[in-house]
Amino acid sequence: MQAEESPPTGRRERKKRETRLALTAAALRLALEKGPDNVTVEEISEAADVSVRTFFNYFSHKEHAILGRDPDDLALALRRVREAPAGQSPFTTMRMIVAKVLDDLEDVEKHETAISQRIDLLMRSPNLLAQFVVLSAEDERELAAALGARMGEPPGSPRPKLIVGATTMAVRVAMEQRRAGSDRSLRQLVDEAFLLFADGLDPAFDKTSLDRTDQEGQE
Amino acid sequence: MQAEESPPTGRRERKKRETRLALTAAALRLALEKGPDNVTVEEISEAADVSVRTFFNYFSHKEHAILGRDPDDLALALRRVREAPAGQSPFTTMRMIVAKVLDDLEDVEKHETAISQRIDLLMRSPNLLAQFVVLSAEDERELAAALGARMGEPPGSPRPKLIVGATTMAVRVAMEQRRAGSDRSLRQLVDEAFLLFADGLDPAFDKTSLDRTDQEGQE
DNA sequence: TATTAATTTGCACTCACTGCAAGTTCATCT
DNA sequence: AGATGAACTTGCAGTGAGTGCAAATTAATA
Numbered sequence: 001m002q003a004e005e006s007p008p009t010g011r012r013e014r015k016k017r018e019t020r021l022a023l024t025a026a027a028l029r030l031a032l033e034k035g036p037d038n039v040t041v042e043e044i045s046e047a048a049d050v051s052v053r054t055f056f057n058y059f060s061h062k063e064h065a066i067l068g069r070d071p072d073d074l075a076l077a078l079r080r081v082r083e084a085p086a087g088q089s090p091f092t093t094m095r096m097i098v099a100k101v102l103d104d105l106e107d108v109e110k111h112e113t114a115i116s117q118r119i120d121l122l123m124r125s126p127n128l129l130a131q132f133v134v135l136s137a138e139d140e141r142e143l144a145a146a147l148g149a150r151m152g153e154p155p156g157s158p159r160p161k162l163i164v165g166a167t168t169m170a171v172r173v174a175m176e177q178r179r180a181g182s183d184r185s186l187r188q189l190v191d192e193a194f195l196l197f198a199d200g201l202d203p204a205f206d207k208t209s210l211d212r213t214d215q216e217g218q219e
Numbered sequence: 220m221q222a223e224e225s226p227p228t229g230r231r232e233r234k235k236r237e238t239r240l241a242l243t244a245a246a247l248r249l250a251l252e253k254g255p256d257n258v259t260v261e262e263i264s265e266a267a268d269v270s271v272r273t274f275f276n277y278f279s280h281k282e283h284a285i286l287g288r289d290p291d292d293l294a295l296a297l298r299r300v301r302e303a304p305a306g307q308s309p310f311t312t313m314r315m316i317v318a319k320v321l322d323d324l325e326d327v328e329k330h331e332t333a334i335s336q337r338i339d340l341l342m343r344s345p346n347l348l349a350q351f352v353v354l355s356a357e358d359e360r361e362l363a364a365a366l367g368a369r370m371g372e373p374p375g376s377p378r379p380k381l382i383v384g385a386t387t388m389a390v391r392v393a394m395e396q397r398r399a400g401s402d403r404s405l406r407q408l409v410d411e412a413f414l415l416f417a418d419g420l421d422p423a424f425d426k427t428s429l430d431r432t433d434q435e436g437q438e
Numbered sequence: 439t440a441t442t443a444a445t446t447t448g449c450a451c452t453c454a455c456t457g458c459a460a461g462t463t464c465a466t467c468t
Numbered sequence: 469a470g471a472t473g474a475a476c477t478t479g480c481a482g483t484g485a486g487t488g489c490a491a492a493t494t495a496a497t498a
Contacts, residue, residue: 012464012475019476040453051478056455091421129356130349137348156399158392158408162415165388173380180375189377191428196381197416198424202310205417209410231444231495238445259484270447275486 020058022048024068031066032117036125039066063131066121074139077101081146090147090160094167095194102187115186119175140164166197239277241267243287250285251336255344258285282350285340293358296320300365309366309379313386314413321406334405338394359383385416 026047030039041062045055059065077097084093105115122129140161148160170193177189184192245266249258260281264274278284296316303312324334341348359380367379389412396408403411 010465015464016476041455042453052454053456053478053480054476057477060455062454089421089423089425092423092425095425126353130346130353133352134345134349137345156396158396158412159415161392161395162388162412163420165392166385166416166420169381169384169388173377173384176380177375177377193377193381194424195426196378197385197420198426200419201382201385201416202308204308204311205413206308206311206314207414207417229496234495235445260486261484271485272447272449272487273445276446279486281485 019048019050019054023050023055023058023065027062027065028068031121036063036066036121036128061131063128064135066128067132067135069135073101074142077139077143078146081143081150084150090151090163091166091194091198093147093150094163095191098167098171098190098194099187102190116178119179123175123179136168140168167194170194170197238267238269238273242269242274242277242284246281246284247287247337250340255282255285255340255347280350282347283354285347286351286354288354292320293361296358297361297365300362300369303369309370309382310385310413310417312366312369313382314410317386317390317409317413318406321409335397338398342395342398355387359387386413389413389416 023044027039027044030043030047039062041055042052044062044065045052048055055065080097080100081093084096088096102115122132144160144164145155147163148155148157151160153159170190173193174186174189177184178186182189242263246258246263249262249266258281260274261271263281263284264271267274274284299316299319300312303315307315321334341351363379363383364374366382367374367376370379372378389409392412393405393408396403397405401408
Protein backbone atom coordinates (compact mmCIF):
# COMPACT_ATOMS: atom_id res chain seq x y z
CA MET A 1 0.00 0.00 0.00
CA GLN A 2 1.63 3.19 -1.20
CA ALA A 3 1.51 6.41 0.75
CA GLU A 4 0.87 8.13 -2.55
CA GLU A 5 -2.69 8.26 -3.76
CA SER A 6 -3.02 5.39 -6.17
CA PRO A 7 -3.53 6.47 -9.77
CA PRO A 8 -6.86 4.97 -10.76
CA THR A 9 -5.49 3.25 -13.83
CA GLY A 10 -5.29 -0.45 -13.16
CA ARG A 11 -5.95 -2.81 -16.00
CA ARG A 12 -8.90 -4.10 -14.03
CA GLU A 13 -10.60 -0.74 -13.75
CA ARG A 14 -10.04 -0.09 -17.39
CA LYS A 15 -11.51 -3.38 -18.52
CA LYS A 16 -14.54 -2.87 -16.37
CA ARG A 17 -15.17 0.51 -17.85
CA GLU A 18 -14.74 -0.90 -21.31
CA THR A 19 -17.14 -3.74 -20.69
CA ARG A 20 -19.74 -1.45 -19.22
CA LEU A 21 -19.42 0.87 -22.16
CA ALA A 22 -19.61 -1.94 -24.68
CA LEU A 23 -22.78 -3.16 -23.01
CA THR A 24 -24.55 0.19 -22.94
CA ALA A 25 -23.48 0.94 -26.50
CA ALA A 26 -24.73 -2.38 -27.77
CA ALA A 27 -27.93 -2.05 -25.77
CA LEU A 28 -28.68 1.39 -27.13
CA ARG A 29 -27.86 0.46 -30.67
CA LEU A 30 -29.99 -2.64 -30.63
CA ALA A 31 -32.84 -0.86 -28.90
CA LEU A 32 -32.91 1.73 -31.61
CA GLU A 33 -32.69 -0.89 -34.33
CA LYS A 34 -35.26 -3.36 -33.12
CA GLY A 35 -37.31 -1.45 -30.61
CA PRO A 36 -36.46 -1.55 -26.91
CA ASP A 37 -38.89 -4.35 -26.10
CA ASN A 38 -37.68 -6.65 -28.82
CA VAL A 39 -34.10 -6.77 -27.66
CA THR A 40 -33.01 -9.65 -25.49
CA VAL A 41 -30.29 -9.61 -22.92
CA GLU A 42 -28.70 -12.45 -24.80
CA GLU A 43 -28.35 -10.34 -27.92
CA ILE A 44 -26.86 -7.47 -26.00
CA SER A 45 -24.38 -9.68 -24.20
CA GLU A 46 -23.52 -11.37 -27.45
CA ALA A 47 -22.85 -8.04 -29.14
CA ALA A 48 -20.66 -6.93 -26.25
CA ASP A 49 -18.97 -10.32 -26.23
CA VAL A 50 -19.61 -11.28 -22.64
CA SER A 51 -21.79 -13.92 -21.06
CA VAL A 52 -25.36 -13.23 -20.10
CA ARG A 53 -24.44 -13.76 -16.50
CA THR A 54 -21.87 -11.03 -16.76
CA PHE A 55 -24.45 -8.66 -18.13
CA PHE A 56 -26.34 -9.02 -14.90
CA ASN A 57 -23.21 -8.36 -12.92
CA TYR A 58 -23.23 -4.89 -14.43
CA PHE A 59 -26.95 -4.13 -14.66
CA SER A 60 -29.77 -5.43 -12.57
CA HIS A 61 -32.28 -4.71 -15.31
CA LYS A 62 -32.14 -4.83 -19.06
CA GLU A 63 -33.49 -1.30 -19.16
CA HIS A 64 -30.60 0.08 -17.15
CA ALA A 65 -28.22 -0.91 -19.88
CA ILE A 66 -30.32 0.78 -22.53
CA LEU A 67 -30.63 3.93 -20.46
CA GLY A 68 -26.91 3.76 -19.89
CA ARG A 69 -26.75 6.40 -17.26
CA ASP A 70 -23.42 7.69 -16.16
CA PRO A 71 -23.23 7.48 -12.37
CA ASP A 72 -21.02 10.54 -12.42
CA ASP A 73 -23.85 12.67 -13.73
CA LEU A 74 -25.62 12.74 -10.41
CA ALA A 75 -22.41 13.57 -8.59
CA LEU A 76 -21.80 16.39 -11.05
CA ALA A 77 -25.28 17.79 -10.59
CA LEU A 78 -24.92 17.62 -6.82
CA ARG A 79 -21.65 19.46 -7.02
CA ARG A 80 -23.25 22.10 -9.17
CA VAL A 81 -25.95 22.57 -6.60
CA ARG A 82 -23.42 23.03 -3.84
CA GLU A 83 -21.18 25.31 -5.84
CA ALA A 84 -23.91 27.50 -7.26
CA PRO A 85 -23.35 31.27 -6.85
CA ALA A 86 -24.12 32.47 -3.36
CA GLY A 87 -27.17 34.59 -3.96
CA GLN A 88 -28.73 32.38 -6.62
CA SER A 89 -32.30 31.34 -5.97
CA PRO A 90 -32.99 27.60 -5.90
CA PHE A 91 -35.21 27.31 -8.95
CA THR A 92 -32.73 29.36 -10.90
CA THR A 93 -30.05 26.91 -9.87
CA MET A 94 -32.10 24.03 -11.17
CA ARG A 95 -32.66 25.83 -14.43
CA MET A 96 -28.94 26.38 -14.87
CA ILE A 97 -28.18 22.76 -14.14
CA VAL A 98 -30.71 21.53 -16.65
CA ALA A 99 -29.30 23.90 -19.24
CA LYS A 100 -25.79 22.58 -18.66
CA VAL A 101 -26.91 18.99 -18.87
CA LEU A 102 -28.58 19.72 -22.18
CA ASP A 103 -25.40 21.38 -23.42
CA ASP A 104 -23.30 18.42 -22.38
CA LEU A 105 -25.61 16.01 -24.13
CA GLU A 106 -25.45 18.00 -27.30
CA ASP A 107 -21.68 18.14 -27.26
CA VAL A 108 -21.14 14.49 -26.55
CA GLU A 109 -23.76 13.20 -28.91
CA LYS A 110 -23.30 15.51 -31.81
CA HIS A 111 -22.07 12.67 -33.93
CA GLU A 112 -23.67 9.92 -31.99
CA THR A 113 -27.17 9.17 -30.92
CA ALA A 114 -29.25 12.30 -30.91
CA ILE A 115 -31.22 13.29 -27.86
CA SER A 116 -34.45 13.05 -29.76
CA GLN A 117 -33.83 9.39 -30.43
CA ARG A 118 -33.48 8.70 -26.75
CA ILE A 119 -36.62 10.63 -26.03
CA ASP A 120 -38.44 8.59 -28.60
CA LEU A 121 -37.15 5.44 -27.03
CA LEU A 122 -38.37 6.52 -23.61
CA MET A 123 -41.79 7.48 -24.82
CA ARG A 124 -42.28 4.37 -26.88
CA SER A 125 -41.52 1.79 -24.23
CA PRO A 126 -43.48 1.80 -20.99
CA ASN A 127 -40.95 -0.61 -19.54
CA LEU A 128 -38.15 1.76 -20.24
CA LEU A 129 -40.06 4.70 -18.90
CA ALA A 130 -40.85 2.81 -15.73
CA GLN A 131 -37.23 1.99 -15.02
CA PHE A 132 -36.24 5.53 -15.85
CA VAL A 133 -38.69 6.77 -13.28
CA VAL A 134 -37.26 4.43 -10.69
CA LEU A 135 -33.71 5.52 -11.32
CA SER A 136 -34.62 9.20 -11.43
CA ALA A 137 -36.54 9.02 -8.19
CA GLU A 138 -33.36 8.35 -6.26
CA ASP A 139 -31.54 11.16 -7.97
CA GLU A 140 -34.37 13.53 -7.23
CA ARG A 141 -34.28 12.68 -3.57
CA GLU A 142 -30.62 13.50 -3.36
CA LEU A 143 -30.95 16.67 -5.36
CA ALA A 144 -33.76 17.84 -3.16
CA ALA A 145 -31.70 17.15 -0.08
CA ALA A 146 -28.74 19.09 -1.44
CA LEU A 147 -30.93 21.95 -2.55
CA GLY A 148 -32.67 22.02 0.81
CA ALA A 149 -29.38 22.22 2.61
CA ARG A 150 -28.36 25.15 0.44
CA MET A 151 -31.64 26.89 1.14
CA GLY A 152 -31.31 26.46 4.85
CA GLU A 153 -34.50 24.43 4.96
CA PRO A 154 -34.96 21.76 7.61
CA PRO A 155 -34.42 18.27 6.22
CA GLY A 156 -37.65 16.83 4.87
CA SER A 157 -39.11 20.18 4.03
CA PRO A 158 -41.45 20.03 1.06
CA ARG A 159 -40.17 23.10 -0.73
CA PRO A 160 -36.97 21.73 -2.23
CA LYS A 161 -38.81 18.56 -3.18
CA LEU A 162 -41.42 20.55 -5.03
CA ILE A 163 -38.78 22.61 -6.76
CA VAL A 164 -36.99 19.51 -7.96
CA GLY A 165 -40.33 17.98 -8.90
CA ALA A 166 -41.21 21.05 -10.92
CA THR A 167 -37.89 20.77 -12.68
CA THR A 168 -38.63 17.19 -13.58
CA MET A 169 -42.01 18.16 -14.92
CA ALA A 170 -40.56 21.03 -16.90
CA VAL A 171 -38.17 18.66 -18.62
CA ARG A 172 -40.78 15.96 -19.15
CA VAL A 173 -43.31 18.30 -20.68
CA ALA A 174 -40.64 19.87 -22.85
CA MET A 175 -39.71 16.44 -24.13
CA GLU A 176 -43.32 15.69 -24.94
CA GLN A 177 -43.65 18.96 -26.80
CA ARG A 178 -40.55 18.19 -28.70
CA ARG A 179 -41.70 14.75 -29.62
CA ALA A 180 -45.09 16.09 -30.64
CA GLY A 181 -43.34 18.07 -33.31
CA SER A 182 -42.63 21.47 -31.85
CA ASP A 183 -40.13 23.40 -33.88
CA ARG A 184 -38.60 25.10 -30.91
CA SER A 185 -35.44 23.62 -29.39
CA LEU A 186 -35.58 21.50 -26.29
CA ARG A 187 -33.76 24.26 -24.45
CA GLN A 188 -36.35 26.82 -25.40
CA LEU A 189 -39.19 24.54 -24.42
CA VAL A 190 -37.62 23.84 -21.07
CA ASP A 191 -37.11 27.51 -20.45
CA GLU A 192 -40.70 28.22 -21.28
CA ALA A 193 -41.84 25.65 -18.74
CA PHE A 194 -39.55 27.08 -16.09
CA LEU A 195 -41.02 30.50 -16.63
CA LEU A 196 -44.55 29.23 -16.27
CA PHE A 197 -43.69 27.56 -13.00
CA ALA A 198 -41.85 30.60 -11.75
CA ASP A 199 -44.68 32.97 -12.53
CA GLY A 200 -47.06 30.98 -10.45
CA LEU A 201 -48.69 28.81 -13.04
CA ASP A 202 -52.14 30.19 -12.29
CA PRO A 203 -52.52 33.85 -11.32
CA ALA A 204 -56.17 33.35 -10.45
CA PHE A 205 -55.62 30.44 -8.10
CA ASP A 206 -58.13 30.52 -5.27
CA LYS A 207 -56.14 30.46 -2.05
CA THR A 208 -59.15 30.10 0.17
CA SER A 209 -58.63 27.18 2.48
CA LEU A 210 -61.09 24.59 1.47
CA ASP A 211 -63.31 23.02 4.03
CA ARG A 212 -64.55 19.78 2.66
CA THR A 213 -68.08 20.36 3.92
CA ASP A 214 -68.77 23.65 2.20
CA GLN A 215 -68.29 22.32 -1.29
CA GLU A 216 -71.11 20.51 -2.98
CA GLY A 217 -71.28 18.01 -5.79
CA GLN A 218 -73.88 15.33 -6.15
CA GLU A 219 -72.31 11.85 -6.19
CA MET B 220 -82.36 -7.62 -29.64
CA GLN B 221 -84.76 -5.52 -27.59
CA ALA B 222 -85.70 -2.00 -28.56
CA GLU B 223 -85.31 -1.18 -24.88
CA GLU B 224 -81.82 -0.26 -23.67
CA SER B 225 -80.42 -3.48 -22.30
CA PRO B 226 -79.97 -3.36 -18.54
CA PRO B 227 -76.25 -3.96 -18.00
CA THR B 228 -76.88 -6.81 -15.61
CA GLY B 229 -76.05 -10.01 -17.41
CA ARG B 230 -74.64 -12.86 -15.39
CA ARG B 231 -71.55 -12.62 -17.50
CA GLU B 232 -70.88 -8.98 -16.68
CA ARG B 233 -71.47 -9.65 -13.03
CA LYS B 234 -69.08 -12.57 -12.86
CA LYS B 235 -66.40 -10.61 -14.60
CA ARG B 236 -66.69 -7.80 -12.12
CA GLU B 237 -66.60 -10.27 -9.28
CA THR B 238 -63.53 -12.00 -10.59
CA ARG B 239 -61.73 -8.73 -11.15
CA LEU B 240 -62.61 -7.61 -7.67
CA ALA B 241 -61.54 -10.90 -6.13
CA LEU B 242 -58.21 -10.60 -7.88
CA THR B 243 -57.47 -7.03 -6.82
CA ALA B 244 -58.61 -7.76 -3.29
CA ALA B 245 -56.40 -10.82 -3.02
CA ALA B 246 -53.51 -8.99 -4.62
CA LEU B 247 -53.75 -6.06 -2.23
CA ARG B 248 -54.15 -8.26 0.82
CA LEU B 249 -51.20 -10.46 -0.05
CA ALA B 250 -49.06 -7.48 -1.00
CA LEU B 251 -49.67 -5.97 2.40
CA GLU B 252 -49.00 -9.25 4.16
CA LYS B 253 -45.87 -10.36 2.41
CA GLY B 254 -44.54 -7.27 0.72
CA PRO B 255 -45.45 -6.45 -2.87
CA ASP B 256 -42.34 -8.01 -4.33
CA ASN B 257 -42.73 -11.30 -2.55
CA VAL B 258 -46.16 -12.09 -3.91
CA THR B 259 -46.44 -14.36 -6.91
CA VAL B 260 -49.16 -14.30 -9.49
CA GLU B 261 -49.80 -17.91 -8.66
CA GLU B 262 -50.63 -17.05 -5.06
CA ILE B 263 -52.96 -14.28 -6.10
CA SER B 264 -54.77 -16.44 -8.62
CA GLU B 265 -54.99 -19.22 -6.08
CA ALA B 266 -56.53 -16.90 -3.51
CA ALA B 267 -59.05 -15.62 -6.05
CA ASP B 268 -59.71 -19.17 -7.19
CA VAL B 269 -58.93 -18.75 -10.86
CA SER B 270 -56.15 -20.06 -13.02
CA VAL B 271 -52.95 -18.14 -13.53
CA ARG B 272 -53.82 -17.78 -17.17
CA THR B 273 -57.04 -16.09 -16.25
CA PHE B 274 -55.18 -13.63 -14.08
CA PHE B 275 -53.36 -12.46 -17.15
CA ASN B 276 -56.62 -12.13 -19.01
CA TYR B 277 -57.52 -9.43 -16.53
CA PHE B 278 -54.19 -7.77 -15.87
CA SER B 279 -51.17 -7.54 -18.07
CA HIS B 280 -48.90 -6.95 -15.10
CA LYS B 281 -48.87 -8.20 -11.57
CA GLU B 282 -48.59 -4.64 -10.34
CA HIS B 283 -51.81 -3.61 -12.01
CA ALA B 284 -53.73 -6.05 -9.89
CA ILE B 285 -52.16 -4.72 -6.71
CA LEU B 286 -52.85 -1.14 -7.68
CA GLY B 287 -56.38 -2.17 -8.54
CA ARG B 288 -57.34 1.05 -10.21
CA ASP B 289 -60.95 1.70 -10.95
CA PRO B 290 -61.28 2.74 -14.60
CA ASP B 291 -64.28 4.85 -13.62
CA ASP B 292 -62.09 7.15 -11.57
CA LEU B 293 -60.58 8.78 -14.60
CA ALA B 294 -63.98 9.26 -16.19
CA LEU B 295 -65.19 10.84 -12.99
CA ALA B 296 -62.24 13.20 -12.81
CA LEU B 297 -62.72 14.17 -16.43
CA ARG B 298 -66.36 14.91 -15.80
CA ARG B 299 -65.41 17.04 -12.84
CA VAL B 300 -63.06 19.02 -15.00
CA ARG B 301 -65.72 19.67 -17.56
CA GLU B 302 -68.38 20.52 -15.03
CA ALA B 303 -66.26 22.79 -12.88
CA PRO B 304 -67.79 26.20 -12.09
CA ALA B 305 -67.52 28.61 -14.97
CA GLY B 306 -65.10 31.17 -13.62
CA GLN B 307 -62.90 28.73 -11.71
CA SER B 308 -59.20 28.93 -12.52
CA PRO B 309 -57.57 25.69 -13.73
CA PHE B 310 -55.22 25.03 -10.85
CA THR B 311 -58.08 25.63 -8.46
CA THR B 312 -60.08 23.04 -10.34
CA MET B 313 -57.31 20.52 -9.92
CA ARG B 314 -57.11 21.28 -6.25
CA MET B 315 -60.82 20.66 -5.83
CA ILE B 316 -60.65 17.41 -7.71
CA VAL B 317 -57.80 16.15 -5.59
CA ALA B 318 -59.69 17.13 -2.47
CA LYS B 319 -62.73 15.19 -3.61
CA VAL B 320 -60.71 12.13 -4.48
CA LEU B 321 -59.18 12.19 -1.04
CA ASP B 322 -62.64 12.47 0.49
CA ASP B 323 -63.92 9.55 -1.54
CA LEU B 324 -60.99 7.41 -0.52
CA GLU B 325 -61.59 8.17 3.12
CA ASP B 326 -65.24 7.28 2.89
CA VAL B 327 -64.80 4.06 1.00
CA GLU B 328 -61.88 2.81 2.96
CA LYS B 329 -62.87 3.78 6.41
CA HIS B 330 -63.23 0.16 7.36
CA GLU B 331 -61.01 -1.30 4.75
CA THR B 332 -57.46 -0.72 3.76
CA ALA B 333 -56.35 2.69 4.92
CA ILE B 334 -54.83 5.15 2.50
CA SER B 335 -51.62 5.19 4.44
CA GLN B 336 -51.16 1.49 3.84
CA ARG B 337 -51.43 1.98 0.12
CA ILE B 338 -48.99 4.84 0.28
CA ASP B 339 -46.60 2.65 2.18
CA LEU B 340 -46.97 -0.01 -0.44
CA LEU B 341 -46.24 2.42 -3.21
CA MET B 342 -43.19 3.86 -1.55
CA ARG B 343 -41.76 0.54 -0.52
CA SER B 344 -41.76 -1.03 -3.92
CA PRO B 345 -40.00 0.80 -6.72
CA ASN B 346 -41.66 -1.54 -9.19
CA LEU B 347 -45.07 -0.65 -7.96
CA LEU B 348 -44.36 3.05 -7.99
CA ALA B 349 -43.00 2.84 -11.51
CA GLN B 350 -46.06 1.04 -12.82
CA PHE B 351 -48.23 3.52 -11.01
CA VAL B 352 -46.48 6.42 -12.67
CA VAL B 353 -46.76 4.80 -16.06
CA LEU B 354 -50.46 4.14 -15.66
CA SER B 355 -51.02 7.63 -14.33
CA ALA B 356 -49.22 9.16 -17.27
CA GLU B 357 -52.09 8.24 -19.56
CA ASP B 358 -54.60 9.71 -17.18
CA GLU B 359 -52.57 12.86 -16.95
CA ARG B 360 -52.56 13.26 -20.68
CA GLU B 361 -56.33 13.08 -20.81
CA LEU B 362 -56.76 15.38 -17.86
CA ALA B 363 -54.44 17.92 -19.42
CA ALA B 364 -56.38 17.75 -22.67
CA ALA B 365 -59.69 18.31 -20.88
CA LEU B 366 -58.26 21.12 -18.82
CA GLY B 367 -56.73 22.71 -21.87
CA ALA B 368 -60.04 22.63 -23.68
CA ARG B 369 -61.69 24.34 -20.74
CA MET B 370 -58.99 26.98 -20.69
CA GLY B 371 -59.35 27.67 -24.37
CA GLU B 372 -55.74 26.70 -24.94
CA PRO B 373 -54.73 25.22 -28.28
CA PRO B 374 -54.31 21.45 -28.12
CA GLY B 375 -50.77 20.50 -27.19
CA SER B 376 -50.17 23.67 -25.25
CA PRO B 377 -47.74 23.15 -22.35
CA ARG B 378 -49.70 25.07 -19.75
CA PRO B 379 -52.38 22.54 -18.91
CA LYS B 380 -49.78 19.80 -18.94
CA LEU B 381 -47.67 21.67 -16.44
CA ILE B 382 -50.68 22.34 -14.26
CA VAL B 383 -51.58 18.67 -14.19
CA GLY B 384 -47.94 17.81 -13.63
CA ALA B 385 -47.77 20.20 -10.70
CA THR B 386 -50.84 18.54 -9.26
CA THR B 387 -49.19 15.16 -9.51
CA MET B 388 -46.11 16.46 -7.79
CA ALA B 389 -48.15 18.09 -5.07
CA VAL B 390 -49.80 14.79 -4.28
CA ARG B 391 -46.61 12.80 -4.51
CA VAL B 392 -44.65 15.07 -2.23
CA ALA B 393 -47.53 15.18 0.20
CA MET B 394 -47.53 11.41 0.33
CA GLU B 395 -43.83 11.39 1.02
CA GLN B 396 -44.24 13.90 3.82
CA ARG B 397 -47.00 11.83 5.28
CA ARG B 398 -44.98 8.69 5.14
CA ALA B 399 -42.01 10.44 6.65
CA GLY B 400 -44.08 10.97 9.74
CA SER B 401 -45.68 14.36 9.38
CA ASP B 402 -48.50 14.85 11.81
CA ARG B 403 -50.54 16.94 9.40
CA SER B 404 -53.27 15.27 7.37
CA LEU B 405 -52.72 14.34 3.78
CA ARG B 406 -55.22 16.97 2.82
CA GLN B 407 -53.33 19.67 4.64
CA LEU B 408 -50.06 18.61 3.12
CA VAL B 409 -51.52 18.61 -0.36
CA ASP B 410 -52.95 22.06 0.17
CA GLU B 411 -49.62 23.32 1.34
CA ALA B 412 -47.98 22.05 -1.81
CA PHE B 413 -50.65 23.63 -3.97
CA LEU B 414 -50.07 26.95 -2.32
CA LEU B 415 -46.36 26.78 -2.91
CA PHE B 416 -46.91 26.09 -6.57
CA ALA B 417 -49.51 28.80 -6.88
CA ASP B 418 -47.33 31.41 -5.26
CA GLY B 419 -44.61 30.83 -7.76
CA LEU B 420 -42.36 28.41 -5.93
CA ASP B 421 -39.44 30.78 -6.05
CA PRO B 422 -40.02 34.51 -5.79
CA ALA B 423 -36.39 35.27 -6.62
CA PHE B 424 -36.31 33.24 -9.80
CA ASP B 425 -34.05 34.85 -12.36
CA LYS B 426 -36.08 35.31 -15.51
CA THR B 427 -33.18 36.46 -17.60
CA SER B 428 -33.05 34.39 -20.74
CA LEU B 429 -29.93 32.36 -20.51
CA ASP B 430 -27.49 32.33 -23.28
CA ARG B 431 -25.42 29.24 -22.95
CA THR B 432 -22.18 31.05 -23.72
CA ASP B 433 -22.33 33.68 -21.02
CA GLN B 434 -22.32 31.22 -18.14
CA GLU B 435 -19.04 29.77 -17.00
CA GLY B 436 -18.12 26.61 -15.15
CA GLN B 437 -14.82 24.81 -15.43
CA GLU B 438 -15.31 21.26 -16.61
C1' DT C 439 -82.74 -27.51 -27.76
C1' DA C 440 -79.24 -26.07 -31.06
C1' DT C 441 -76.12 -22.42 -32.24
C1' DT C 442 -73.00 -19.00 -31.28
C1' DA C 443 -70.01 -16.08 -28.77
C1' DA C 444 -67.44 -15.00 -24.60
C1' DT C 445 -64.54 -16.81 -20.98
C1' DT C 446 -61.61 -20.01 -18.74
C1' DT C 447 -58.08 -23.08 -18.63
C1' DG C 448 -53.94 -26.02 -19.61
C1' DC C 449 -49.77 -26.40 -22.08
C1' DA C 450 -45.70 -25.21 -24.06
C1' DC C 451 -42.69 -21.64 -24.67
C1' DT C 452 -39.56 -17.38 -24.23
C1' DC C 453 -37.27 -14.38 -21.50
C1' DA C 454 -35.69 -11.78 -17.24
C1' DC C 455 -33.25 -12.42 -13.34
C1' DT C 456 -30.82 -14.90 -9.10
C1' DG C 457 -27.77 -17.98 -6.23
C1' DC C 458 -24.03 -20.87 -6.22
C1' DA C 459 -19.80 -22.93 -7.27
C1' DA C 460 -16.03 -23.41 -10.30
C1' DG C 461 -12.87 -21.26 -13.45
C1' DT C 462 -10.06 -17.35 -14.94
C1' DT C 463 -7.51 -12.98 -14.63
C1' DC C 464 -5.28 -9.40 -12.29
C1' DA C 465 -2.64 -7.29 -8.36
C1' DT C 466 0.59 -7.95 -4.72
C1' DC C 467 4.13 -9.69 -1.83
C1' DT C 468 8.18 -12.23 -1.29
C1' DA D 469 9.57 -15.28 -11.36
C1' DG D 470 6.30 -17.70 -8.43
C1' DA D 471 2.88 -18.11 -4.88
C1' DT D 472 -1.26 -16.17 -2.90
C1' DG D 473 -5.61 -14.01 -2.58
C1' DA D 474 -8.99 -11.04 -4.28
C1' DA D 475 -11.83 -9.55 -8.15
C1' DC D 476 -14.14 -10.78 -12.17
C1' DT D 477 -16.33 -14.09 -15.41
C1' DT D 478 -18.90 -17.90 -16.53
C1' DG D 479 -22.07 -22.03 -16.62
C1' DC D 480 -25.80 -24.25 -14.56
C1' DA D 481 -29.96 -24.86 -12.43
C1' DG D 482 -33.96 -22.82 -10.96
C1' DT D 483 -37.98 -19.33 -10.10
C1' DG D 484 -41.31 -16.50 -11.88
C1' DA D 485 -43.45 -13.16 -15.31
C1' DG D 486 -45.86 -12.97 -19.38
C1' DT D 487 -47.71 -14.77 -24.24
C1' DG D 488 -49.89 -17.59 -27.99
C1' DC D 489 -52.72 -21.26 -29.07
C1' DA D 490 -56.28 -24.53 -28.97
C1' DA D 491 -59.49 -27.20 -26.30
C1' DA D 492 -63.08 -27.03 -22.91
C1' DT D 493 -66.62 -24.69 -20.39
C1' DT D 494 -70.31 -21.43 -19.77
C1' DA D 495 -73.55 -17.83 -20.81
C1' DA D 496 -76.66 -15.54 -24.24
C1' DT D 497 -79.69 -16.12 -28.17
C1' DA D 498 -82.53 -18.02 -31.65
